[in-house]
Amino acid sequence: MTTALKIDFVSDVSCPWCIIGLRSLEQAAERLKGEVALDLHFQPFELNPQMAPEGQDIAEHLHEKYGATPEQSQKNRDAIAARGAALGFTFNMAQRSRIYNTFDAHRLLHWAEEEGDKQPALKNALFKAYFTDGQSPGDHEVLARVAAGVGLDEAEARAILASDRYADEVREREQFYLQQGIHSVPAIIINDRHLISGGQPPEVFEQALRQIASGKA
Numbered sequence: 001m002t003t004a005l006k007i008d009f010v011s012d013v014s015c016p017w018c019i020i021g022l023r024s025l026e027q028a029a030e031r032l033k034g035e036v037a038l039d040l041h042f043q044p045f046e047l048n049p050q051m052a053p054e055g056q057d058i059a060e061h062l063h064e065k066y067g068a069t070p071e072q073s074q075k076n077r078d079a080i081a082a083r084g085a086a087l088g089f090t091f092n093m094a095q096r097s098r099i100y101n102t103f104d105a106h107r108l109l110h111w112a113e114e115e116g117d118k119q120p121a122l123k124n125a126l127f128k129a130y131f132t133d134g135q136s137p138g139d140h141e142v143l144a145r146v147a148a149g150v151g152l153d154e155a156e157a158r159a160i161l162a163s164d165r166y167a168d169e170v171r172e173r174e175q176f177y178l179q180q181g182i183h184s185v186p187a188i189i190i191n192d193r194h195l196i197s198g199g200q201p202p203e204v205f206e207q208a209l210r211q212i213a214s215g216k217a
Contacts, residue, residue, distance in 0.1 A: 020199035028205035044106035095134025
């Protein structure tokens with residue numbers, strides 16, 4: 001008998017640990033196929049809500065925000081790339097030179113949830129566009145093209161991006177999770193009760209999903 005688990009995956013498309021956490025969760029769910037089914041919902045979180053539209057040099061940003069030296073940043077990038085590779089995701093760090101505002105990407109993700117089962121595909125495609133291909137998740141051309149690539153209506157995507165549609169809904173959800181004490185991502189909330197934080201390995205998710213599904217957590 002398969003147990004359905006509601007997953008609220010709070011994350012940002014410019015967060016490398018979020019794609020690591022997502023891939024780990026997906027692998028865990030695959031291992032538990034037949035036992036557990038995920039009812040997955042992506043919830044918005046902005047790492048840099050005040051970021052200007054043109055973005056910022058990533059080395060400069062990391063130094064300003066975290067005080068990271070170039071050597072520390074490189075070591076962190078290498079560790080992230082290795083974790084990604086182990087999960088089948090390519091971090092092309094040489095392509096990713098800037099960090100961008102992601103609010104419009106979250107508006108499209110909100111819309112994609114209303115369009116049936118397109119939200120997970122769009123989320124994964126946005127991660128690839130930024131981390132693998134080095135494209136800006138704040139660029140409307142990029143966003144419209146990525147949306148079309150996962151089967152969403154490109155003209156509708158452009159119309160949404162040209163308007164402020166879903167802005168209030170995204171801000172409301174962002175505030176809700178901040179008020180719940182979520183200040184770092186990824187934050188994976190299972191059945192509105194259980195929280196797993198960070199880019200954990202698949203084994204951690206597998207154990208947690210199994211325990212929650214069996215009622216032992």
